[in-house]
Amino acid sequence: MNDTGFFQKLPRALPGLALIIITMIVIRNWLEPWMTNAVVFGTKGWLVKVTHLNYILLGIIMGMLYRNVVFGGKMPEVLSDGFKLSRLMIKTGIILLGSLYTFNAIVQLGSMAIFLIGGFVILTIIMVLWFGTMLGLDRSMIGVMANALSVCGVTAAVATAPGVEAKATHVAYAIATILGFGILTMFISPFIGHALGLSDLQYGAWIGTGILNSGQVLAAALAFDPNVAPGSAVSVAEIWNIMRVISIPFAVFAVTVWYWAGKKDSDGGKQKSLGTLLVEKFPVFVIGFLGMVFLTSMGAFGDVGLKGGPAASETIKMLRLWMTWIFGFGLVGLGGYIDFKELRQAGGAPLKLGLIVGVTKYVLALAVVFLIKDYLVAI
Amino acid sequence: MAKTGSETIGAPGDKSKMTLFKDDRAEDIGAIIMSVLVIATIMVLTMKPASQPSAPVTPAATTAASAVAPAVAAETVKK
Numbered sequence: 001m002n003d004t005g006f007f008q009k010l011p012r013a014l015p016g017l018a019l020i021i022i023t024m025i026v027i028r029n030w031l032e033p034w035m036t037n038a039v040v041f042g043t044k045g046w047l048v049k050v051t052h053l054n055y056i057l058l059g060i061i062m063g064m065l066y067r068n069v070v071f072g073g074k075m076p077e078v079l080s081d082g083f084k085l086s087r088l089m090i091k092t093g094i095i096l097l098g099s100l101y102t103f104n105a106i107v108q109l110g111s112m113a114i115f116l117i118g119g120f121v122i123l124t125i126i127m128v129l130w131f132g133t134m135l136g137l138d139r140s141m142i143g144v145m146a147n148a149l150s151v152c153g154v155t156a157a158v159a160t161a162p163g164v165e166a167k168a169t170h171v172a173y174a175i176a177t178i179l180g181f182g183i184l185t186m187f188i189s190p191f192i193g194h195a196l197g198l199s200d201l202q203y204g205a206w207i208g209t210g211i212l213n214s215g216q217v218l219a220a221a222l223a224f225d226p227n228v229a230p231g232s233a234v235s236v237a238e239i240w241n242i243m244r245v246i247s248i249p250f251a252v253f254a255v256t257v258w259y260w261a262g263k264k265d266s267d268g269g270k271q272k273s274l275g276t277l278l279v280e281k282f283p284v285f286v287i288g289f290l291g292m293v294f295l296t297s298m299g300a301f302g303d304v305g306l307k308g309g310p311a312a313s314e315t316i317k318m319l320r321l322w323m324t325w326i327f328g329f330g331l332v333g334l335g336g337y338i339d340f341k342e343l344r345q346a347g348g349a350p351l352k353l354g355l356i357v358g359v360t361k362y363v364l365a366l367a368v369v370f371l372i373k374d375y376l377v378a379i
Numbered sequence: 380m381a382k383t384g385s386e387t388i389g390a391p392g393d394k395s396k397m398t399l400f401k402d403d404r405a406e407d408i409g410a411i412i413m414s415v416l417v418i419a420t421i422m423v424l425t426m427k428p429a430s431q432p433s434a435p436v437t438p439a440a441t442t443a444a445s446a447v448a449p450a451v452a453a454e455t456v457k458k
Contacts, residue, residue, distance in 0.1 A: 006409065009399045084399045091410035096417060155403070284407035288414055301422075314425045322417060337397060 016082015
């Protein structure tokens with residue numbers, strides 16, 4: 001395998017990157033304004049008011065269309081490297097999102113998030129381990145599914161794989177199941193949120209807990225409210241999501257211990273210590289996010305624009321505008337990774353396990369958010 | 380088992396990776412560097428131009444040292 005460096009690969013990424021950027025420019029400058037003003041069924045803006053389609057969902061849909069319709073299920077070689085930059089853009093956007101918070105707000109909001117996220121992660125892992133064993137699934141498959149469904153989708157599935165000796169097919173099934181479920185929730189959540197009259201705070205807490213994949217949490221939050229500001233759906237959902245991402249090393253360790261504890265002695269043991277797993281699997285971009293929160297708390301970018309306080313500074317305003325573009329580019333790329341053929345791979349028992357646990361978590365998270373709505377802390 | 384970094388569905392080959400980077404860790408660091416570049420660019424773009432001295436600039440005030448002089452003089456007058 002020719003593993004060349006990032007900067008050597010970068011020129012090859014330019015065509016795909018250009019397609020992503022042009023797509024988002026067309027969506028934001030022409031398609032979205034046209035949809036806002038178009039008269040359908042005698043109502044101006046029907047497409048936006050009823051379907052809640054905004055530049056985020058349109059971007060994902062365009063990415064999906066490129067891959068599955070325009071290019072017949074596979075990204076052309078010339079474009080594929082550009083689409084590989086999508087996760088870099090999403091992570092960059094999440095780091096910049098740190099400018100929406102101060103440490104004070106994180107402590108207030110985060111303590112509730114830690115409590116709920118922790119509870120949901122532990123309960124989901126237990127549920128998958130128990131239910132997967134009942135369904136007679138392979139232990140490696142159960143281990144991968146446990147973290148994929150409890151923590152953070154694709155990243156958790158991939159991070160767990162080496163620890164539980166998972167094969168590529170196990171990872172593929174787990175990813176296909178959670179992505180299929182995630183795509184469904186990504187599109188229906190804004191409708192449910194609006195139908196139930198959820199506030200940004202309630203909606204953000206719900207999807208930050210109930211949706212499995214980080215990119216899909218982001219998309220569902222921005223689809224509900226495209227506004228990027230303190231207290232908006234995306235600011236709440238992402239802090240809850242960050243809490244979940246931080247728990248990856250601990251969840252990987254717990255599931256690895258479960259896997260090896262039930263393994264026959266003859267198979268040999270190669271358990272990794274918690275320290276090793278923490279060093280290997282800790283998502284470093286979270287440090288960037290916390291650094292951004294620190295700089296914002298110190299006033300490095302001027303006023304943040306919190307409710308009741310002074311208006312946001314020019315730097316913060318521009319930062320938020322750029323963030324929406326960076327997320328937009330990243331989510332067109334994410335759409336380009338949704339392959340309908342691969343989603344069809346998820347079938348049988350793993351799909352059953354994924355759907356049962358995924359739906360339970362999604363509905364339970366909504367119920368819990370309703371129950372604790374008076375205790376949720378706004379920022 | 381071979382280390383799995385950031386492969387998408389399918390085989391863990393270079394072509395099936397979801398990133399241009401070596402692995403997730405390298406991509407995380409790349410995102411931090413890109414964020415720093417974005418912030419630096421925005422700070423430069425939103426930087427307010429340095430305030431001009433209110434006194435008309437004389438030909439002699441074209442050097443940095445003499446440009447400071449009127450401000451110093453103003454301070455002295457205030458005292």
